[in-house]
Amino acid sequence: MADPDGKAGETDRKSLDELGARIDAAREKLEGPKRVQTTKYKTLSRAWQMIVELVVSVVVGGCIGYALDWAFGTLPLFLLILGGFGFVAGIKTILATARGFVEDDGTA
Amino acid sequence: MAKEAVEGELNIDPMHQFDIKYFFDIDLGIANMGFTNSALFAFIAVAAIVVFLWTAVSGHSLVPSRMQSVAEGIYEFVRNMVRDTAGDEALKYFPYIFTVFIFILACNLIGMIPYSFTVTSHFAVTVFLALSVFISVTVIGFLKHGTHFFSFFWPAQAPPALRPILCIIEVISYLARPISHSIRLGANMMAGHAVLKVIGAFAGASALLVVPSIVGVVGLTALEVLVAVLQAYVFTILTCVYLNDALNLH
Amino acid sequence: MEGDIANMGKYIGAGLAAIGMGGAGIGVGIIAGNFLSGALRNPAAAQGQTPMLFVGIALAEALGIFSFLVALLLLFAV
Known part of the structure; x- marks a missing residue:
């Protein structure tokens, strides 16, 4: 994600993206939708x-x-x-x- | 303007910390190009950035270590900021914006260490940063659009009689950008550090004031760290906004 | 005491110009107070109007800063 030409291979990146999406979904369930913090x-x-x-x-x-x-x-x-x-x-x-x-x- | 010996023990000199000291002189006739404490801390900031980024990505593992994830987080944060505010086309200029961001961030944060020097509290530095952004953004605009870039100043939708006046107004607000851009960063850093010094100086005035002053300094230091990060962010996002104006002409 | 009448006038003028900052203070107070009283009556609508609050404060404060600039000009430039 950070570096498209990085060390991670194509399949690795795919599975990483899936993992990231799953983490985001779980986090949203846990904390509610993301909010922009304005101090x-x-x-x-x-x-x-x-x-x-x-x-x-x-x-x-x-x-x-x-x-x-x-x-x-x-x-x-x-x-x-x-x-x-x-x-x-x-x-x-x-x-x-x-x-x-x-x-x-x-x-x- | 010189104050006489201040009454009592209250001796507040908040601007002393911004003094420029020369370690040695290189007199070129027109100006003294000697090595100053400001230059020293700018070099320290650059060295800190290089060491930090180098050690962070030296492992380059797929599952990042702590340092690497911090470095990747900063990288991705700035990259998303550039893409969200200025579009995919602006990613060409991402290295420059990332450099500006991390340099200001490092200078601001190193300035928070006691007895160090805040490079970005001097308008000479911030005006240089803002002017380099201003000039490069203008050049990018001209390179991309040619003379069509002037249409940025020409309000085509306005009533014809008003257009010349609005054009002058647009030019003035364009020229005012680098000044407000630089004043914001410099004034924020300078004011914060001066206030810290003043509050700290109260401790020397009387024994009663020691505890409140220490509590105040601790609280303000926390606030100043926030300001240091926030001002680096604000400077960078304004750079992105200006770049967006130059690339996309409104 | 040295100096001349012109210098004296310069300093008095600078002092008078600095009074304008007090006016800016009054203006900001009125704006913020009115915003607060309005916001307490209708808190739901208050959040949408904060940008206008800041525009008003910026306008009032900028006029005060102009008088401060005039004072500085009188002191150091004239």
């Missing part, structure tokens, strides 16, 4: 991840805007516009993260 800590780190994503997006947008301003000599203009775009980009990113969050936890 409290994981949700906390996810919240921080969203904050970082939002702030970083705005900062990146602001930096690009500042560079454009530096090039064209129009100081507050592009900084504000691209900072705003960065905020929208950040919200888009954190909404995507939240969507992944739902998928991970199943229907919950």
Whole structure:
């Protein structure tokens, strides 16, 4: 399973697969269906991840805007516009993260 | 910013553990390329990985020994992660992702040993890791799709008037990826170790605080081990997600 | 005491900007409190809404971090 070209021969692998399936079935009977474990800590780190994503997006947008301003000599203009775009980009990113969050936890 | 002599015996210096020390200097004029404690612990991590994987698979028996089953478990875990998040096509890049995963995991875990140095707590290291992922993923995208890769930034379903604006937004969020990718790993490791140091320093302040501080340090150390593994996992799964975006363009 | 009026203004401005973080704290508290009161009334629906809770917290906290960034910029960049 781990290594298709490993030392195990074809017949060995077949019987191993059967054994694995039997073990999985027995385990499911014993412990109930597998559940994805989500610790409290994981949700906390996810919240921080969203904050970082939002702030970083705005900062990146602001930096690009500042560079454009530096090039064209129009100081507050592009900084504000691209900072705003960065905020929208950040919200888009954190909404995507939240969507992944739902998928991970199943229907919950 | 320098604090004067701290009152009492409370002398907290949580950032001291992240100091870079030079063992010897190799001055190239533009930068000092000398051997640092950070480089030393990165080498130790690599050596630990090589020794671990080598001894684990040296028996290569069909029924694995304990070490071998641990190594196979890690291998299979990362392989399934790559396949589930980025598809079968991404398995070509599995060696790279496995290398990134096991290097970060080893650095994080070696950093948990007292008096050692956490390589991944420095943004120079994490930014390097994230940028190498970012650049290679972008190059892979261009190699696979050619200039068609730019359609990743072009929202074709949006109303035509909004498309240029949305395109700028997409580009910004793409450029923000390596930064948030690296900050997440570096900040998590640095914050955890700094907190450990602060809690530990309370023990020196007064005899009353010794027991609570030791209990707190033990609990936090357990949490930090969890964080070390979790952050390696998070870094790797985000790498897979980015790879998936480059290979499949949404 | 040395320095000049401009420096003084810089530090006062940085201090004022840091007040914004308090606002973020209030905002996060309101969001979490309202989520909790809603969740206690209808616990079955609460789990599905946790992602939105985090989106709200991230938004509120990010605005506070922007004010912190402004304070840092005033201290070290201006």
